[in-house]
Amino acid sequence: MLKIDNLHARVEDKDILKGLNLAVQPGEVHAIMGPNGSGKSTLGHVLAGRPGYQVTAGTATLLGQDLLALETEERAHLGLFLAFQYPVEIPGVSNMEFLKAAVDAVREARGLEAIDSVGFMKKAREICKQVDLDQSFLKRGVNEGFSGGEKKRNELMQMMLLEPKLCILDETDSGLDIDALQVVAKGVNAMRDAGRSFVLVTHYQRLLNYIEPDHVHVLAGGRIVKSGDKSLALELEEKGYAWLEDAA
């Protein structure tokens, strides 16, 4: 699914990723944990092709394709989805308009039949309900004035509508109340299948009680410094990151 080799990246002349390796197989769930500022969000942004993030060495492929050579929208068409840690507000563009534009673009690029407006709205309303957002959020400007938790649910809604192959969730669980955490977990678990993989960036072992990961990694100093199974998350919860510092 996703294969990252020796990835180096910088932001504004600052080296952030320093030789990161990661391989995610189809159907797997990987959790990435790590101290603040270690480069977790940077990894997501680099994979999504955010302007200003410069890859200086290494490779990343998604489904065998060179991800780094593609335009941002082409990566989405291929199947990449990044749920932002800080989703962007777009006043003036309604959520429904935005979701439909995204779904149409992705389906078109994947050679799928277009969904008619009525069918789409029905589906959007259903998913809106699943992520426990009021229908009125479909009419509001994209993320405009949404609370932190509502923005995260909106990211989840986009993910569910776009049916990506690789979902990177950057702290989608941060700032969520207990019920919302369940909503996220339910959403992810419902989407898990043999052809879809997840990378969950999180600070809390708690999420992993609801979404059982196949692998847990620690990202520190721009590299994966330790990998293990779900017990690693428990160990981190107990010991923090200090004991790993030598490795970083």
Place this chain on the structure above:
Amino acid sequence: MSDFMQQPQEAAAKTAPPWLADIHARGQAVWQGSPMPTRKTEDWKYTNLQPLQQKFIAPLSGSAPQLSNVSYPDLPGSLLVFTDGGYREDLSRLELPEGARLLRFAEADSDQAEAIREHLGRAVNTGRHLFASLNEATLADGVFLQVDPGAVIEQPIHLVWLTSGQVDALSVTQRLLVRMGANSQATVVESFANTATGGTAFTNGISELLLADGARLDHCRLHLEQGEAVHIGGVHATLAANATLNGFHLALGSRLKRIDLVVEHRGQGAHCELNGIYLPRGEEQVDYHTCIEHAVPHCTSNETFRGIIGDSASAIFNGRIHIHPQAQKTRAELSNKNLLTSHQAEVNTKPELEIYADDVQCAHGATVAQMDPATLHYLRTRGVPRDEAEVMLSYGFINELVESVHCAAVHDFLKPMLARRFARNPKLTRHILEDGDE
């Protein structure tokens, strides 16, 4: 003043009803006694008047050009159409209910002429608005709308002023006088449009809106002229106690548009809502100068203008709020936001506050920004291609103002027209236009 408008003044004297003679004289006295504005004139600092450097001529009376490819809203209710300054009975439709009269100056009887003479120019300070004096000096015909006290006119009244481009250096003078009686209500829509190709037409359009106590007027002024069109004109409104003016303004770009909007709150409890959009691109120039006068206490005004400036176009927005010493408890808000979609695009925006009362609430802000790269990126991460994302964000920037238009038929005309304006490929607007399906 140079004589580039000499012929239209002479022509007006011949073709206008004789009772306009002293209005001509009044206009000429100001116009001819004033120098042409230059870059040194404060109100014209950023405006390039070079398009006026030619001799203009008035339309021949009786010409009835056929216009193709001119687009303006199709509204229910009364419609008056003028082409190259001439009234077109064949294209017009008068269906006014009781309580309102709509007539041309040329057809006014002596009582009506007297009413027009009494009110025309009352709301306009020609010393400050020089081109309004030119309007008086070249006035051949105009439109008078009188709404009786207490009358509620449901259907919009639509005035359409078109130019054909079939004559070069054509000068067209338009005048509208609206008298809203006490507690009356109406919707007035003005559309200016042209065939996008052909010669330069210089339109000088002045609208006067006089609102008596408790009157309410929804007013839209749509400048849809494109290409070589030059328009210098404006709207001058006076609001008596508890009157409400809801103004919506749109200017697509063309060679030059300079629109002055003046709203005077003269009676307590008056309220004005003024929204506007300007969209110059190419080499076009749009200049809005607005002035909200608060002369009495307890009035409110809320003004929001947004511009999207593309290519090497330029825009000017000057928003003046003048709160007189006695105008306590005034609430005045002004917001102007500009989106530049190219590095060559230019905007000069200036809020100008003159506040002489101390117990007032006054908020103002002006911003100039490029399209936000982070927002564009966010859309693209969802698979939306860059060009479509740009169209969505451009339309999104003005969407709120389009939605604020009260007249449903105007809104329904504007939405697709504006969405398409941002897209080279019509496919890129499909999501904006689908949005109304619910």
